[in-house]
Amino acid sequence: MFEQLINGLTQGSVYALLALGFTVIFGTLRMVTFAHGEVFMVGAYIGLSLFTYFSPNFFFALVIVLLATFILGAVMEIVAFRFLRDAPHFSSLLVTIGISILLINVAQLIWGPGTRAVPPAIIEDLAYSEIEFNGIYVTYLQLAVLGVAIALMVAMYLFMERTKIGMAIRATAQDHEAAFAMGVNVNRVFTFTFAIGSMMGGVAGLLVGLYYNVFFPTMGTLLGLKAFSASVVGGLSSLPGAVVAGLIIGVVESFAVEVWDAGVRHMVSFLFMIVVLIARPAGLFGKKELIKARGD
Amino acid sequence: MTGPLREAIANSPYWALLAVLVIAPALIENQYILQVMIFVGIYIMLTLSLNLLNGYVGLIALGHAGFYGIGAYASAKFSLELGFPFLLSLLGSGVVAGVFGYLLGRPTLRLSGIYLALATLGFNVVLWLLLLNWMSFTNGPLGIMSIPPPNIFGYEIETRSDYFYLILTLVVLTLFSMNRLVNSRFGRALVAIREDELAAEAIGVDTTRYKVQAFVLSAFYAGLAGSFYAHFVKYVSPDSFTHMESFIMLAMLALGGSGNLFGPVVGATILIVIPEVFRGLLEYRMIIYGSVLVVMMLVRREGLLGGRDYSLRLRFLDDPEPEYTVGDKFLPDGDVGDGAEASSNPQGVEGRS
Numbered sequence: 001m002f003e004q005l006i007n008g009l010t011q012g013s014v015y016a017l018l019a020l021g022f023t024v025i026f027g028t029l030r031m032v033t034f035a036h037g038e039v040f041m042v043g044a045y046i047g048l049s050l051f052t053y054f055s056p057n058f059f060f061a062l063v064i065v066l067l068a069t070f071i072l073g074a075v076m077e078i079v080a081f082r083f084l085r086d087a088p089h090f091s092s093l094l095v096t097i098g099i100s101i102l103l104i105n106v107a108q109l110i111w112g113p114g115t116r117a118v119p120p121a122i123i124e125d126l127a128y129s130e131i132e133f134n135g136i137y138v139t140y141l142q143l144a145v146l147g148v149a150i151a152l153m154v155a156m157y158l159f160m161e162r163t164k165i166g167m168a169i170r171a172t173a174q175d176h177e178a179a180f181a182m183g184v185n186v187n188r189v190f191t192f193t194f195a196i197g198s199m200m201g202g203v204a205g206l207l208v209g210l211y212y213n214v215f216f217p218t219m220g221t222l223l224g225l226k227a228f229s230a231s232v233v234g235g236l237s238s239l240p241g242a243v244v245a246g247l248i249i250g251v252v253e254s255f256a257v258e259v260w261d262a263g264v265r266h267m268v269s270f271l272f273m274i275v276v277l278i279a280r281p282a283g284l285f286g287k288k289e290l291i292k293a294r295g296d
Numbered sequence: 297m298t299g300p301l302r303e304a305i306a307n308s309p310y311w312a313l314l315a316v317l318v319i320a321p322a323l324i325e326n327q328y329i330l331q332v333m334i335f336v337g338i339y340i341m342l343t344l345s346l347n348l349l350n351g352y353v354g355l356i357a358l359g360h361a362g363f364y365g366i367g368a369y370a371s372a373k374f375s376l377e378l379g380f381p382f383l384l385s386l387l388g389s390g391v392v393a394g395v396f397g398y399l400l401g402r403p404t405l406r407l408s409g410i411y412l413a414l415a416t417l418g419f420n421v422v423l424w425l426l427l428l429n430w431m432s433f434t435n436g437p438l439g440i441m442s443i444p445p446p447n448i449f450g451y452e453i454e455t456r457s458d459y460f461y462l463i464l465t466l467v468v469l470t471l472f473s474m475n476r477l478v479n480s481r482f483g484r485a486l487v488a489i490r491e492d493e494l495a496a497e498a499i500g501v502d503t504t505r506y507k508v509q510a511f512v513l514s515a516f517y518a519g520l521a522g523s524f525y526a527h528f529v530k531y532v533s534p535d536s537f538t539h540m541e542s543f544i545m546l547a548m549l550a551l552g553g554s555g556n557l558f559g560p561v562v563g564a565t566i567l568i569v570i571p572e573v574f575r576g577l578l579e580y581r582m583i584i585y586g587s588v589l590v591v592m593m594l595v596r597r598e599g600l601l602g603g604r605d606y607s608l609r610l611r612f613l614d615d616p617e618p619e620y621t622v623g624d625k626f627l628p629d630g631d632v633g634d635g636a637e638a639s640s641n642p643q644g645v646e647g648r649s
Contacts, residue, residue, distance in 0.1 A: 032410050034358075034417075083594055090356055091593045093413060094550055097358075097543050098589025105583045221539075225421050228414050236410075264429070270422045277415055278403040 002136050004254050010142045010211070012250020013149035014204050015269075018227030019234060019242035020156060021200030027237035028173045028193040031089055034096040035076060036201050037224015038103035043069050043202030044209030044219060045111055051118045051210070058144060058210075065206045066199050073198025077191045100221075107217040116215045123213060145207045152203060153243055156196075160239070169193050173237070201227075222266060229273035235283030245272075245284060302613055309608035317464055321457035330456040334528060336568045337463035338521050341470050343548045343560035345517035350546070351554025352478060353510050354490030355405075356413040359420030360545050363393040363515040365427065365537025367522025372440045372532050382446035382453075386523045393519025394512045401511035405504055420539040427534035439533025446527045459528055466524060470517055474557060477513070486510055490555075540582070547585040550592045553599025558606040563599065 022036050043065045050061045080095040130137040160166040171179040172189045180186045201224075208223065209215050230249050234241025249269045257265045276283060304311070324330055342364060349357040370392040374385035404415040427434045434440070446453040446462065453462055477483055485506045488496040497503050526532050544567070552563020567588065571581045592599060 026410075032413065079590070079594070084597075087593075087597055089409065090350075090354075091597050093356060094546060094589050095593045097546060098586045098593070101540070101543060101582055101586030102590070105580070105586065222421070225417065229418060232411070232414055261429075266425050267422055270418045270425075273418055274403075274415065274422075277407065277411060281407050281411065 004258060005251065006138060006142065008251035008254030009247060010145050011254060012247035013146055014208050015227055015230050015250050016243040016246025017149050017152060017200050017204040018223060019230035019246045020153060020239060021197035022227050023231045023237060023239055023242040025194055025197035028169055029081060029190055031081065031092055034093065035100040035103060036227060037220035038100040039069055039072060039198045039201040040205035040223060041107060041220030042072060042103060043205030044215055045107055047206040047209050048116060048118055048215045051122055056122045061206060065202050069202025070195045070199045073195035074191050077194035082187060104217050113217060117213045141211055145211055148207060152200065226269040229269040232273045233276045233283055235285040238285035241283055241285030306610045306613040321460050327456050330460050332572050334459055334463050336565050337467045338525055339548060339564040339568055340467050340561050341521040342518055342545050343564040344470055344474060345514045346545045346549055347554050347560045348510055348514040350549055352486040352490060353507055356409045357416045358413050359416035359539065359542055360518055361537045361539060361541035362420040362423045363397060363518035364522040365423060366396050367393045367519030368526040368532045369434060371523035371526045372443045375444050382448055382527065386520060389523040390516045390519040394516040397512040397515025401508045405507045405511060417539055420542055424534050424538050437534060439531055441531050443526050443530045463524060466520060471557060544585055547588045550599055551588050553602025555602060556605050559599050559601040562601055
């Protein structure tokens, strides 16, 4: 029972991380990226390669993944959004869809189409040694996932609230024309925000990859979509909303597996989203005015 | 005005094209080529139906394979379990897909584009998960096998060329009905919504209603395509209807161009034929689709044939366009004549534009 809750929270914190990245991007650019799940996958595969061929050092992998997905995000923003700033949003959406298809297939070429795993001998210490708290067993890896996720969320919050760049991002999110008039380099803020959002996705990929130790080219697709639903449930542009919704979905999912079968698990988040879209399109924490904002 | 003969001659390029396609199976002995042509037909139908939403209404629908799948499964169920004849299951599966279109469109079309994009994609994924996990109804990942071949009033469709004629009929019917549709009041309302939703609403277009109707219609056509697919392949499984399939349709639309009836046909044809012609590329099919999406959006956003209407009709045979008087911009010639208009513009008749 309690372990189920821990499992749910671990899973939920990953959703929260992914949703957070997605929300940061939407909140600032007012556009959706469909390649978020694939950035997640890239993060996971980089982790796989580092652990298998280089060194099983978690923090080293973390730093590399952060860097790599930051760059990937920046490149994606420039290709999909900066070049198409004046185009209808639909075009940017299609480009991100195209990029996601490309990333999946390139990963397939590099790492093969099948399922891969880090050799158990390497990951053993991390994955299977448990710590006991009053009769509740938690693995190191679960702690690492929870710890990193929470640390990143806090870092994100502090970054947004306390730094100058964070202020520029918030200003751009509110009104990018006004921000531009105030001397904010809006283009740079967009690229930077996108890169930060992608970074969150990449780290989530690393965490999930190691946690389940299953890697396959389409691993990010479903999770990316779940993160979408989490951020819709949270209100699409609300950072706390994304975190709360991600955690709720994670916990509900892990209990749904107990009550029904594993197939139901993946549907929870989408049903959540559909209910929220019908009943309260602004989401749990969203602002009303965004709903009718023409997004096309 | 226009005699039926003149009309027929003006449309002769279409008739010629149709004639070529009708004779084609007799000349093509290679069954494989026919098979590819049949798939081209299926995807033309799908891309055309997606075009109704993405091209004409300007909605962002990303879950079209969902309706395709619903049509396929519905048709399989109708034929296998209820023993419906083919035409009835064809229509029935279109209707079932349309109903799902209504159920999905009704609550989500009030929202802005991005929500719709997410909701339709979510719908596609939920449907896929449902097909995969609802063992008792859909037989899960194993899919439904041995779907009977179509039987139309006692005529059993068996050979590839039979199937080719069937899909040709369906595609022609789709093109014909869509042509009527998009040139009607309905189609103009859709374009008005695409161009400026607020303005459309201001001049009295019930935007939500038209959007929902377009959504239902589009789902209906996709359902028909799904039904044909089920009876052609005789086997349906969830993996044929993932959101990647939806993305393939988007790529076809992006390549061909949307907002007219030629773009989708061209896009679907090219993207099905190219991987087949260059057999070595079959493995990289998805890479082609992905690159097409990225490159087309960056280089030629409106697609190969986008942005305006195309026609093979021999225009020089048509009567010249009716000219309107300056004062009566919105009235065709025939309607001019009430005194109020004439008096408000005394030079109306002379001042032709």
